[in-house]
Amino acid sequence: MSDEADPAFRRDVLAGLAAPVRAVPARWLYDLRGSELFEAITALPEYYPTRTETALLEAHCPDVARIAGTGDAVVEFGSGSSAKTPILLRAVAPSAYVPIDISGEFLRDAASALREEFPVLPVFPVEADFTRPITLPQDVAAVTKLGFFPGSTIGNLVARTAVDLLRAMKDTLGPGAFLLIGMDRIKDPEILIRAYDDAAGITAEFNLNLLHRINRELDGTIPIDAFRHQAIWNDRMSRIEMHLEAMRDVAFAVAGQDFAMGTGETIHTENSHKYGLRDARLLLRAAGWGVVEAWSDAEGRFALVLAESEAPRFAP
Ligand code: AVJ
Numbered sequence: 001m002s003d004e005a006d007p008a009f010r011r012d013v014l015a016g017l018a019a020p021v022r023a024v025p026a027r028w029l030y031d032l033r034g035s036e037l038f039e040a041i042t043a044l045p046e047y048y049p050t051r052t053e054t055a056l057l058e059a060h061c062p063d064v065a066r067i068a069g070t071g072d073a074v075v076e077f078g079s080g081s082s083a084k085t086p087i088l089l090r091a092v093a094p095s096a097y098v099p100i101d102i103s104g105e106f107l108r109d110a111a112s113a114l115r116e117e118f119p120v121l122p123v124f125p126v127e128a129d130f131t132r133p134i135t136l137p138q139d140v141a142a143v144t145k146l147g148f149f150p151g152s153t154i155g156n157l158v159a160r161t162a163v164d165l166l167r168a169m170k171d172t173l174g175p176g177a178f179l180l181i182g183m184d185r186i187k188d189p190e191i192l193i194r195a196y197d198d199a200a201g202i203t204a205e206f207n208l209n210l211l212h213r214i215n216r217e218l219d220g221t222i223p224i225d226a227f228r229h230q231a232i233w234n235d236r237m238s239r240i241e242m243h244l245e246a247m248r249d250v251a252f253a254v255a256g257q258d259f260a261m262g263t264g265e266t267i268h269t270e271n272s273h274k275y276g277l278r279d280a281r282l283l284l285r286a287a288g289w290g291v292v293e294a295w296s297d298a299e300g301r302f303a304l305v306l307a308e309s310e311a312p313r314f315a316p
Contacts, residue, residue, distance in 0.1 A: 005217050010255055013214055016267070017259050023268035024210060026156050031213050037206040044202060046194045049152055052302040053182045057084055057150070060295045061091030064146075064306055067292060068178040071095045073140040075173060076148040077130045079106035084150050086117055088180070096122045096140050100130045131164070133171035147172075147179040152302070155184055155239070155273040159283065162273075166287030170309050177309040179289055185296065185303055186274045189233040196231035196240050196272065204229035207242050207269055220254045230266065238279070242270040280305055288312075 009028055016024040030038065042050035073096040076085060089097060097114065101107045107125040114123060124137040136145070147169055154162055169179060196203055207229040214220040230243040243266035251260045261267075275283065280303060281291045289307035296303050 010218055013218060013254060014257060017254060021268065022266065026270040028213065029206065029210055029269060034206060034209050037202060037209060040202050041206060044198045044200065046198045048195060048301055049184050052297050053150060053304065054084060056295050056297060056302065056304040057087040060304055061088050063293065064180055065091045067306060068146050072144045072146040073098055074146050074148055075100065075136065077169065078149070078153060079110050085114065088148055089118060089121065092146060095143050096124060098124045098126060098136060098140060100126045100128055100134065102129050131168060133168050136172065145173040145177040147177060149179065150182040152182045152184040154181060156271060158271065162283060163287045166284060166289060170288045173309065175309060175311065179307045181305050181307070183275045183280050183303045183305055184272070185301055186238060186276050187301055192233055192240050192274070193231050196242060197229065203231065207244060210269055211244065214254055218255045220252065222252045223250055226250045238274055240272040241268060243268050277303060
C-alpha cells in the first residue's frame, strides 16, 4: 500500500463500500486535487453560493459590527484562507483573530495571508478538531467571541450532527457569544442541480477524484470510466446528494478486499442540506443559539445568519 495511506481513510472507504447503502464521508473529497477542484467550483457561473455569500458579507458585516459590537475576538471555524475573512475583520475591528483548523498547514497559510493586510491584529491559531468543544487561548479569555462559520459547510452535516457541532461551537465560544453562519437556502431544484452538475464538468471531476484517490492511496483497481457523477435533489431530506453511479456491472479491489456493484448502483459521496429561514432558526435554537438577524440576497438564494448564545432558562 502507498505510504500516504491514512488509516482513517482506509477504514472509512472499506466500511463505506461494504455497507448496504454505499457511502464515503464527504471530507475525503478534499485531498490536494479535490481542494483545487473545489476552488474552481466556487468560480463557476452555476455555483452561486460563494459569490452570493461574499456579496452578503460585503453588504452586512457593518450591521454585524453594529449588533455584536467591535473589539470581540473573531473565532473562525475552518481554514480562513478564503477571501471572506478580511471582509469581516475590516468591519468588526476585532481585538484578536483565532482561526481553528484541523490542518496546521492551512492555519499557517491563513495566518500569513492575513498578516499583510492586518499587521497589528493578534492572531492565535488553534490546531484542533472543532466538532468537539475546544479550550481557546488564554489571550482571548477576557473578551466576547464572535464565531464565524461561512461557506454553508454546515450543509454537509445531517441535522443530528449539525446540532452537535453548533452546540460544541456554543461551548467553545462561551457566554455572550455571537455566531455568524452562512446557510444555503431551499430553491428551485433546477438551479440547485445545475450548481452541483455544471456544464464544464468540474463538479463531476471533483466527485470522480475520490475514485482516483482510492486507487492511488489504497491500492484500488476501480475502473473509473465505468462511473459517472450524479447530483440529485432529495426533497424529503431537503438536500442535494452527490453520488458516483456504476454505468455497468463492475468488480474491483481496494486494499486487498473485493467489491462488486451492479449497473445503476451508487456510492453516496456528499450531502448538501438546504434550509428555509424557519428551518435555520430551529436548527440553531436546538443547539442553544437564538437568531438575531438573517440577511439574504434579492433572489433569496443564500442566508447569512447572526445568532446569539442563549443563556439557559426555565421553560414551561
Ligand atoms: C463546501 C460543502 C459548502 O455543499 O456546496 C460544492 C461542497 N460539493 N459542489 C457545497 C460542494 C459540490 C460545498 N461545501
